[in-house]
Amino acid sequence: MKKRMIAAAVLTAIAVQSVPLTGSAETVGVYEAEDAVMTGNMKAIEESGLSGGKAAGNFAEDTDSLKFTVEIPADGTYNIVINSKGYGGGKTNNIVIDGAFAGTFDSTADTYSDSLMRSVLLTAGTHEIAITKSWGWIAVDCIKIETAKAIPHSAYEVDDTLTDPNANADARVLFSYLCDRYGEQVLSGQFADRGLDSDEFRAIKDVTGKTPAILGLDMMDFTPSRVALGARSDAVERAIEFHNAGGIVTFCWHWNSPTAYLKEGTEENGSPRWWGGFYTRNTDFDISKVMDGSDPEGKARIDEDIAGIAQQLLRLQEAGVPVLWRPLHEASGGWFWWGAKGAEPYKALYKYLYDQLTNVYGCHNLIWVWNGQSADWYPGDAYVDIIGEDIYVDKHSYTAHAAKFSEILDYSGGKKIIALTENGTIFDIDNVIATGAKWACFTTWNGGFITANGQFSDEHTEAEVLKKDYQSEYVITLDELPDWESLKNGNLRGDVNNDGSFNIADAVLLQKWLLAVPDTELSDWKAADLCEDGVLNVFDLCAMRQELTNG
CATH class of the missing domain: 2.60.120.260 (Galactose-binding domain-like)
Structure with a gap:
């Protein structure tokens, strides 16, 4: 796949002229x-x-x-x-x-x-x-x-084939787009329970004039054990709404322990145990016993849970919504029950969940995002489409997390997209460019990391950094995402460089081609034929400019 890479010298907080970006360490x-x-x-x-x-x-x-x-x-x-x-x-x-x-x-x-x-x-x-x-x-x-050795350009040349051989067209189109943008631009993302109608999205729009490209949601309150205790969620409806607005949806799953395994009493803060039933401290659930067959009752309970979540994922599939699906996250930390018994039971559970949702329930709208946070917990390339990492740092610390990015490259030999799947403070895009650690996206956690009392809060990320990031040409926002249906049909009007989006870059490319600038090629000449007369000329360029001017 031909790709354009972010140039490290174009937008840098720090010039890197004196230190070689390639070669051996000195x-x-x-x-x-x-x-x-x-x-x-x-x-x-x-x-x-x-x-x-x-x-x-x-x-x-x-x-x-x-x-x-x-x-x-x-x-x-x-x-x-x-x-x-x-x-x-x-x-x-x-x-x-x-x-x-x-x-x-x-x-x-x-x-x-x-x-x-x-x-x-x-x-x-x-x-x-x-x-x-x-x-x-x-x-x-x-x-x-x-x-430091430079991160090689080859690290961003990833295969756009999903691990699910039966992945539907919606998932395939989205994943192909993500692969094409990887190393070139960074997708903006925000967790927000109320989606487009959330305080988080309004605050970002007020400060930057932009809307995140990715909406983060949680399957937590669809877990059958929580539903039985009164939990309710409209996350699926919010996801469909955001998809219909042209956005990308990601789901995590704070998977509650089966009720029978919850500890008695309340948490340290006085809340009922089931509110935080996904935490190790609130349950005696032992996933190692479930996966080795010595707890058949526990196995029956997780099968019920998987069936309940599959029902919601199939609702999204029916609505045409592909999902960046991130279950069993932050496992190696041990604070969630699915990581409390070590890497091997966790990997067995991850593979089991993959098989159940993919092969048993037929959820073929999923792009599998593994977020185990340690190389020893990696389940294997056959079960992972994207490697995610959750990173929370000091307030106003705008590092690009290049050390962690470089470490993750070794998990799969650089064959997988790497994404910042949760963050508190948002990195400075200048630092991303300067270090070459080109995360596929950032996805800021909700609440106090971006708002306070319903308004933007600069407690973690200052307004000037947020504005710079969201307005950067290297950060993709909702208005810059492609028309997914057109991509699925393979005929996005005006997209002459075949990057999944119609924008000023296409007009510039067509103009250079018409002027016979050497080495100028159109990836899709038919997309440039806006006059639909089988000929490319200045009239097509004028039509293209007119459409771009009219939005």
């Missing part, structure tokens, strides 16, 4: 832990075989940290390599850059090894890189700064 600095600023009860530790003869640890208290002052030679993207070991087991701790949380790294049990944070965007000059306690109980030998 070390630009090594910093010993014993020379870093130690806070709390940190101490230097003498051990043989270390780069400077000493390490620093132990990160036993929340106030413990190491602060390195590093020198960056030129604006660009860099890797941070942390050499450390965990005491008594593997450990995970935090990296903070210039006071802002940047991500986490892992330390191997009782053996010094390197952990890599990739593609961090840094300006030339002095920066503070701090290691702070999450789990704690590690020793750090040193950190190394090296230039």
Whole structure:
């Protein structure tokens, strides 16, 4: 598939002229832990075989940290390599850059090894890189700064064949469009229970003049155990409404544990357990016993739930709505029951759900978005169309999450679209371009991440950043989506570059072709024949401009 890629030099918050974007990594600095600023009860530790003869640890208290002052030679993207070991087991701790949380790294049990944070965007000059306690109980030998390899263009050349061989035309057309836009533009998205009529959508429109291209909704209150306790939802109706307005719909599923397995009493905040019945803390449901056959009652209950959700997905299929379907999300965190028993039972459940919805119930309008959040939890390419990641960072931290994007590329060898399926603060599109971490979309969570008291709130994302993102030529909004029916029929009028949309780029291309500019080709000349006379000339160009002017 021929694709146009976002040019890293076109729209950059940081120029990247001095650091090569391709080629092998080059070390630009090594910093010993014993020379870093130690806070709390940190101490230097003498051990043989270390780069400077000493390490620093132990990160036993929340106030413990190491602060390195590093020198960056030129604006660009860099890797941070942390050499450390965990005491008594593997450990995970935090990296903070210039006071802002940047991500986490892992330390191997009782053996010094390197952990890599990739593609961090840094300006030339002095920066503070701090290691702070999450789990704690590690020793750090040193950190190394090296230039980062560029994310190759080939990472965005993905196959537009869905994993479901019987996927319907609606799903195929949407997925083909997503594949074509991937690496070129980023789709805007917003979770909002009330869809177009929500505070979230109104707030975004008020600030930016634009409407998100993707609406995020939840199948939670269609779960039979919740329905039996009085839950109701109009999410399917909201999805159909948004689809009819030309938008794209994504659904997650906060899947409630079967009622019989809920713990007694109330949650810590006094709410009934079933309100948060998807949380591990509220249920004794053991998915490992269900999947190995030792809990047939539990198996019967999840089969009832799957049947109930399939009914709603089939309603959407009947209405012609393709769905970016994201079940069993954030599994590796363990806070949801489907991830509480480890990777293997989770993967078995994911595959079972895929088989039931696809092959038993015939839900062929689904594009399967896997969101397990760890490579060890990946169920395999045969069950995944898109890899999703949920990332929440500090308020007003507009990082492109390039380190995580680069990590996810390894999950499937770069063969799958990668999407930011949930976020709090929205990244700055300039940083996405500068780092080359071209997420397929962002999808901001609802409520306080975008509004307060029914109005826009800049608590997480400032208005100027939101406006810049939504008005960027590299961000797709609702008004810029293609006519899906025309795409399905293969005859979108005016779309001479065959990118699924009729816009000014098509008029520019036709004009260049008429002027015989070298190497100019029309992907679909029939789409340019607006006069419908079998001839392409200046009259077609005038008609095209007139249609674009008239909207």
